[in-house]
Amino acid sequence: MRQQTLRMRTRKDTIIGWAFIAPQMAGFVLFVLLPLFSVFLYSMQEKNLLFGTSVFSGFDNFVSLAKDPLFAKSLVNTLIFSAGVVPLNLVFSLLLALYLGGGKGGTRFVRSIIFLPVVTSGVAWAIVWKYLLQGGTAGPVNWFLDLLGIAGPNWLFEKGWAMGSVIVTRVMKNLGMNVLIFMGAVLNMPGDVIEAARIDGAKRFTLFFRIKLPLLMPTVMMVSIVTIIGSMRVFDTIKLMTDGGPEGSTMVMVYYIYHQAFRMFDTGFASALAVVLFLIVLALTAIQWLGRKRISYYES
Known part of the structure; x- marks a missing residue:
């Protein structure tokens, strides 16, 4: 009788558990799995959204990608954008987190300023920076440079400056979130280990590279994966600031x-383009995840 009661209670707990996760699972299936399956299905079709036609074509779309010069250009631009955003974001967010975690003066003000762009609408952020970076002396940035006797470029409409301008504005937009994550890791570092290193004579750079950075490597790995994925799927900044240009x-x-x-x-x-991007991001994430034990302080 007791075993039957336990089985009924276990079954009831299982049903309640499934009831709690059912909405989340339904949303995941409807808005993640089904669209992902549809993308793979559409990539093997000659599908025109305007006329509503759809013909199975196998791997023809992927063959066309290899012959498309714009695909190669967009892939190179994506890698350049990620190569600019990820290191800058990681370095500055880690340095700011170490400064703020030290409890020095003005930390509350600095934290507010850094995190403000995160809660700002991405559309509003891009539009404001498009205005700030206008060419000539119409934009405030070039107006200020003109006061210093420097002729500012047309930031968003010159090939040599457009990508760098977009990278810098994107880094500033998302910096605060990574600072917040790193601050949690900095504040949770074992104080006795750091103090012991100081007593043994470890100076500032030795203390950082030999003690603090190894302790922070699991967080660095997680933040780098998230930042890479975010940089590979950037759209709003490009659309609103440069519209893919110049040239x-x-x-x-x-x-x-x-x-x-x-x-x-x-x-x-x-x-087909989306499938290729998905595979690239998956490969980069897998490489980082498999290599985590070699560069992480923790073995597990």
Whole structure:
């Protein structure tokens, strides 16, 4: 009788547990798994969004990618954008977290200023910076440079400056979130280990590279993975600030997917692009995850 009661109670707990996670699972299936499956399916079709036609074409879209010069250009631009955003974001967010975690003067003010862009709308952020970086002396940035006797470039409409301008504004937009994550890790570092290193004579740089950085490496790995994924799927900043220009110098892969799907209405080709981007991000994430034990302080 007691065993039957326990089984009934266990069954009831199981049903309650499934009831709690059912909405989340339903949302995951409807809004993640099904769209992901549809992208893979559409990538093997000649599908036109404008005319509503759909013909199975196998791997023809992927073959066309290899012959498309804009695909190669968008891939290179995406890698350049990520190579600029990720190191800058990691370095500055870690340095700011170490400063703020030290409890020095003005930390509350600095924390507020750093985190303010995170809660600001991405659309508003991009529009404001597009105004600030206007060419000539119309934009406040060039107006200030003109006061110093420096002729500022047309930041968003010159090939040599557009990508760098977008990278810097993107770094400033997302810096606060990584600072917050790193601050949690900094504040949870074992104080006795750091104090023992100081007593043994470890100076500032030795203390950072030999003690603090190894302790922070699990957090660095997690933040780097999230930042890489975010940089590979950037869209709003590119769309609103440069629209992929000038001459395609800021056309990243996500923007090229949008261009093919909603301007050229070639949904099949756009889906093939999305599959390639998904595989690239998956490969980069897997490489980082598999290599975590070699560069992480923790073995598990």
